Amino acid sequence: MCYYPEQWPRGKWAEDARRMVELGLSWVRIGEFAWAKIEPRSGEFHWEWLDEAIDVLGKAGLKVILGTPTAAPPKWLVNRYPEILPVDATGAVRKFGARRHYCFSSRRYRSEAARITEAMARRYGEHIYVHAWQTDNEYGDHDTIYSYSAEAVGAFRLWLAERYGSIDELNRAWGTSFWSMRYDSFEEIDLPNNLVEEPSPTHGVDFIRFSSDQVKSFNKAQVDIIRAHSPGRPVTHNFMSQNTDFDHYRVGEDIDIASWDVYPMGGLLNGRLAAKDKEHYLRVGDPDQPAFNHDLYRAVGRGRVWVMEQQPGPVNWAAHNQSPADGMVRLWTWLAYAHGVDMVSYFRWRQAPFAQEQFHAGLLLPNSEADQGYLEVAEVVAEMKRLPEGEVRGKAQVAIVLDYESRWATRVLPQGRSYSASAVALDWYSTVARLGVDVDFIGQHSDIAGYKLILAPDLVIAEEAFVERLTRADAKVVFGARSGSKTRDMHIPEGLPPGPLAKLIDISVSRVESLPEFHSETVLYGNEAYEAGGWRETVRTSETVIASFDGEYRNGAPALVGSDKARYLAVAANGALLDKVIGDALGWAGLESLPDLGDLRVTRRGNLRFAFNFGRIPAEVPAGASAEFYVGGRTLKPVDVAIWRE
């Protein structure tokens, strides 16, 4: 439960705690925006209220997750050290008045963040009711990873010096011979904003890499302090869904559990789907977006994933904020559990009647009455009791590679305005999910043993070591277009794309083109014609051509090529073509799948099997004859859940 004692009169705390426990909740997160309440003036600490809040919550039976309050530096700190404020890409200072107003490169802010973290960790590190910690909150929210401050410039130069060793090496990597962009020393280098034209893509990606590393070290400093003072308590960070502004795996290395924010309503409206599908899923959300992120953050958390903020009703931050259908809070909670999530916390306990988020629902209305979400949580708690304990989500047989560096590569050099790496990844995930097959996410450093099929929708920067491991693994691999198209230096590989991937499949990409939204290409695959668009490549190969292009331009050119080990898709695909490509690949890898599930989704956690109906009409659950149902039954109403064991 997300709870803010600093926002409510003390008199309400005990009653709130009692009702949380009564509802069946066991965890409560507090503190992550409370710096000004803890330390209202420099060095003047007011612990008494927080002592009391933890006591009241703990005594009621709740385990406290304590957040470091660094996402919201207080005004006195900004007054004294205005240099901690972040600077936007136009050079304007981003002012105090909301949250996340700090620059990750500010040394002063790093020392202040360490100071407040240390103070909290010392006071509460071994507190009986403090069972876990959260660092900061939602790195990346409000576009705050990239700061163009003077300190960022300085830190970037040091980072470059470390990465490249010599300025000549940087000149080589950035290709500064191109437009007389040569540097004589690292001190000459500036940030890639306010240029006349786009910077060298290596300059662009290096700034993202640097900024990502700044987040990692900022976070790690807090983790180290907490661990020193609070042994045995896990540390988490609460990530934003699908944010790729920094490398989440690298931050994940330093924490014990990854947690994330489940807000599918805004996710739907901002997301990949066409308007008619958004209409269809208006109040249930994209069926695959939450599951995608559960699976992704399970990888970020190296197996451990929590939901720190579950949408309990309409929210406030999207362009429009529709209500979830009644039943969705229950459905999403079960979906999280099914995908391996071990704790679901709702944001927030009670709707705030003041300040920025007053249109954001809570489990309680502002007047403390139970709202719809409250009732649904009660239902889940009751249902949970029927289930056997100790079921663990196992490893999947299919893995999808999500690589942050590759995302940065297409962000900096998109080449086509309509290319969305985020939509590509979600489309591939969704296609597998609709065939009833579970998925793990992996990075290029993950263990890949045991996977039968590895999907790489756009592994733009393929590392040699990863390719080496793929070669030796048993898995079949499917690469999407653009895979292997850039080196670590953001160059075209020598010998053309897909660079090192040619070890897995003998192809060479001699031309790429991005295509406008109004145009589509035709692909012939097994005597059927499919439409595809947005991106097309010309591939030369000695391997089998599984599908080919049809039409005036390079008629007959390969669209899907396969070796014994790997397949390469030379076009951006979604819809029916992607269904065909993925469906065939599952069979090729010896995996079973179900017929297209439509609006149903199924998955398993240990011996438990789950089905979720995101559709508008009842659906039959694909349960065996001997299935034993814990929740629901063979026919599933819209917005309903079934749980069984075969």
Added chain:
Amino acid sequence: MCYYPEQWPRGKWAEDARRMVELGLSWVRIGEFAWAKIEPRSGEFHWEWLDEAIDVLGKAGLKVILGTPTAAPPKWLVNRYPEILPVDATGAVRKFGARRHYCFSSRRYRSEAARITEAMARRYGEHIYVHAWQTDNEYGDHDTIYSYSAEAVGAFRLWLAERYGSIDELNRAWGTSFWSMRYDSFEEIDLPNNLVEEPSPTHGVDFIRFSSDQVKSFNKAQVDIIRAHSPGRPVTHNFMSQNTDFDHYRVGEDIDIASWDVYPMGGLLNGRLAAKDKEHYLRVGDPDQPAFNHDLYRAVGRGRVWVMEQQPGPVNWAAHNQSPADGMVRLWTWLAYAHGVDMVSYFRWRQAPFAQEQFHAGLLLPNSEADQGYLEVAEVVAEMKRLPEGEVRGKAQVAIVLDYESRWATRVLPQGRSYSASAVALDWYSTVARLGVDVDFIGQHSDIAGYKLILAPDLVIAEEAFVERLTRADAKVVFGARSGSKTRDMHIPEGLPPGPLAKLIDISVSRVESLPEFHSETVLYGNEAYEAGGWRETVRTSETVIASFDGEYRNGAPALVGSDKARYLAVAANGALLDKVIGDALGWAGLESLPDLGDLRVTRRGNLRFAFNFGRIPAEVPAGASAEFYVGGRTLKPVDVAIWRE
């Protein structure tokens, strides 16, 4: 007539004046952009040309409205005091080179504005030909109400200190416990621009309130000076149509007559209508936008309203500038008269062949030939002579509440991108107008005695005192969605929305949602199904449910609820649903209405009845059998006017 002697050779003045009088005009406005001509260098006054201009105009028979020239500070003033320039939200100074380049918080500009006003008022205050004054011109044009200057910060802090008394009270109101936003003193507060994320909505609305008050005090200073030196002459300000950047009622309190700008062509293209309706009304404009503003500014002027600038042909400032149909200048002039306007001034006498507005038509072409507008004014003058004198627009039986604070509330916290409070208000007005019913606008401090029906499309911040007066009044009331949803502090009311309105109708709003453009909800009302969209609320009530929602989401929930006194509409409505809601409400309030008038509009001023045909085919006027026509007859051609007495 809007006339600029400073733009023309002296030799043309007498002839121009003669032709104005010949045309039948009696008023001429001059001076509002002439500062540099009056005082070309600091303290060096050149009155002689203005003396002569007033003399020439006055002797010809025209009454002069003299404008203070503060809308256009001269270059020497900007050179000497660059701090008078306004600052935009990015922090950039807005430079000299056009007009309105001043910050309302500049103390220097206030003293300079007072100085030039005093100089003019002393010289011409008792001039025989000066019959009225205008302060400045078009407050709010070019987005100039909000300035983010250093002086604005200082003045805002003082304003806050006055409003809140103590910083604790401000912290409470702004909800600064939310994200550690707590302030220790008023000196710490900054303007709500360039933040990382949106400010506290109370911070946002307070800045608008402050800016609005700055306009009021700026204006009042001029009015006081003029009144001291020019007794008996009314003072007006020329407002922009539908601008809600400041509280027009509060500025209106200090003047004698409100005047405004009638530019329906740009109003149509920028306005609420769908593209096919814009096409239908292309050269006649939105039939309700001018009438809406006549009625609104009649309220701002506490009964006295003028048109200071009537579009005489195509203008220059909209994205496209179509020509009005021939006849529209006449029609709009009569429409103004019918709605209680006592003086119509055309902008401008002669089209300027130079500078910014050379594509803006005049009554005369640049070469002094009469253009179409001139001919139509002549027609009106002739027709006017046939009418009885002294007819006064009476009080209506229906009032619409337009509340500026409520507009700011939805501007700062829109919650849904497609929510337009301006469109909502105009849609409600238009619906009443199409049923042939006259309307007054009221604010929360207006006298409400005598109204049978009060419509509050979105009275977001309902004041207790106003609710109290509604309770005691005879009027029935219809509230639109969002009414009563925020307190003066921009909080959700204790006990949920609609806060104080629950005294009039026992409802409680437990959930709101904003809906994307591609979705609509179905409402069942009297066995008919209607579509509505954009905003929907979940209402709990003990009152009668008049209409209800139909569909998968909360099927059967109340869409329109009614008590004996009030009705509450829980959805954003327009089109057929709004017709039904308003039509029923008129009957409920015991008012008569006409069948839907389509493109015809009717209204009355005293004993005179008027009809206007905005359509493309002839229409029958709803005149009684005994009607006696002054202008036109029973069948009205497109773009034509009928005036009769029953």
Added chain:
Amino acid sequence: MCYYPEQWPRGKWAEDARRMVELGLSWVRIGEFAWAKIEPRSGEFHWEWLDEAIDVLGKAGLKVILGTPTAAPPKWLVNRYPEILPVDATGAVRKFGARRHYCFSSRRYRSEAARITEAMARRYGEHIYVHAWQTDNEYGDHDTIYSYSAEAVGAFRLWLAERYGSIDELNRAWGTSFWSMRYDSFEEIDLPNNLVEEPSPTHGVDFIRFSSDQVKSFNKAQVDIIRAHSPGRPVTHNFMSQNTDFDHYRVGEDIDIASWDVYPMGGLLNGRLAAKDKEHYLRVGDPDQPAFNHDLYRAVGRGRVWVMEQQPGPVNWAAHNQSPADGMVRLWTWLAYAHGVDMVSYFRWRQAPFAQEQFHAGLLLPNSEADQGYLEVAEVVAEMKRLPEGEVRGKAQVAIVLDYESRWATRVLPQGRSYSASAVALDWYSTVARLGVDVDFIGQHSDIAGYKLILAPDLVIAEEAFVERLTRADAKVVFGARSGSKTRDMHIPEGLPPGPLAKLIDISVSRVESLPEFHSETVLYGNEAYEAGGWRETVRTSETVIASFDGEYRNGAPALVGSDKARYLAVAANGALLDKVIGDALGWAGLESLPDLGDLRVTRRGNLRFAFNFGRIPAEVPAGASAEFYVGGRTLKPVDVAIWRE
């Protein structure tokens, strides 16, 4: 050939040169981005690599075009003189890191540019292998003509003082009496950015004129230095297609040959056509955009035009970057030749695997394999050998007036958002081209002798002297709407538009209107009805009304008026109406034309006739019975070329 020895190891140069010659190329452009390689630190010149590069290329048999490297100032220069950086309209400095990061008003940059030009010209001016020079590169790329720097302000004031002589004259021209904008001295004047509202249009156009003159003088300084040291070598500049940010004729006066960039793929997507036509021409481009520019730059080069950069495959800079159809590189090369181009250089020899443009194709792939473009160039070289030599493109019988000042007039005062002067000009050109008629472009100072028909699509600012010459010429003239509507001072002409054009046709424009995209007007022309939109004028005339408006608004008003000498079109026309207007005008001028060619284009160079098929189906070439084909035949496949002699 565009070649960058500084980007490749020396070991590759000889082989590259050998292959260029083998392919049949004879010219190679180098050096234009190589400043940092030539002078890596201030005053430290490294000529040896360039000496060697020129030697290697020259000895292989290539003629070198040497570019001055001023489009890419090196970092050390920016470090030392940061004031050379350009400033954007918001006031932000545009930083180092790409190219074109200089302000044309920087005196320091002018002296540095002269210094490096002098150094190169001295060293290579009489070099045996250096056969031509290019100044800088692509003036205007990345929106770099307008800089809002402190030096630009100062230079603008001097320029104004020179133009106007006295501040009173400037006040008159700018119409500063309008809004108290009066200036006391030139020192008070600022640049027209960051204003509260648009500046005086004369202020706006004067800033463009000034900026254009800065480009001319910047360029001429280089030309003068080169001519002093490199007698007998022609000097060119490589222009951007359709850029109108400065007066290309005026820069063209100072060079020997105009060259330009042929990138039709991006040109199509950014261009005038509707989405369905963009789809139709997706991989062949707008059939008229390259020809338009060949003809235009032939005028800029006073008869001599080169293509310095021909697209050889997909590029990198458009929103989407589709591949040209196979065959288009050959087609575009022949199209250039047919339109009088004497040298076609491809950009670039080899695709760069690093830096900003790595998605830009070359004739070679990054690994030095021949790509499609290479093969097509080989084809052209072989075909070229079959043709007779010495054929020269003759003067056309039709001329289109393209006037840069007129473009600036509509840019500064568009009056309608959808008005595109660029689309208007290309539509008129295309209409003539589809009728098989060749065109020359002319400016107002061009020789007009011999033309039978002169088309002026929007000669907004018509110079008296030009009108005088038109009067005396034999040519018939067709004016589009807006012609003659502004004086040199950006005023409406005394006596109304079309000002001096009334000498050619007795009309007077009393009203103009711009119309939104959703509306169209109907024009009756010879008993047929046509649709037109966007712009309409009310014209009074004593001449023959050839076509007239039909509809509710001013029904019957003239849409096309004609005298013996001239016709005036009072509406924005394209499609069928423009076909009719132009088709009729050709007949009226005694010119022969072909039936609508559809997707075919024909033209002639000397005795050679050319046909190009931009369509998707075969087409019949309009060759006479006795035609003798050098390339292709009577039936032309898609993307194919025929060359014959009658």
